[in-house]
Amino acid sequence: MHPSKFFNECALRTGIDTFEIYDKELKDKLSSVHPLNFLKTKITLSVYQIDLSYMTDKGNYKNVTRYAVMDSEADDEYMDFWADMFTRDYNNNHPEHQMIDCKINSIEKICEAVLPIG
Incomplete structure (x- = not known):
């Protein structure tokens, strides 16, 4: 991926105080750097397939597949x-379409997404 495209798509966090701090000026600067000024590298992220089953608020049984991209191998263990936090967040954000009695049937690491930069 061209570095300028990468930095155009990213938010650049420069610190965390009581909230995350993002730097628009740094983003603009890095987006305009010539690609030959970057060392070639890659970002590797684990991709998981999560099988869930739940009841809808209308009494229908659902079995669905969801996906997650994790940014650290340390997250593999957790x-x-x-996945459990995703279901709670979904229910909080969609109170009119709750996943009732949601069960995580399986979690499988299906690949690593590799993004070459430079």
Whole structure:
């Protein structure tokens, strides 16, 4: 991927105080740097397939597949925690379409997404 395209798509976090701090000027600067001024590198992220089953508020049984991209191999150990948190967040954000009695049937690491930069 061309570095300028990469930095145009990213938000650049420069710190965390009581909230995350993002730097628009740094983003503009890095977006305009010539690609030959970047060392070629790659970003590798784990991709998981999560099988869920739940009841809808209308009493229908659903079995669905969801996907997650994790930014750290350290998260691999806690993938079940992240999947559970996704279901709670979904229910909080969609109170009119709750996933009732949601069960995580399986979590499988299906690949690593590799993004070459430079």
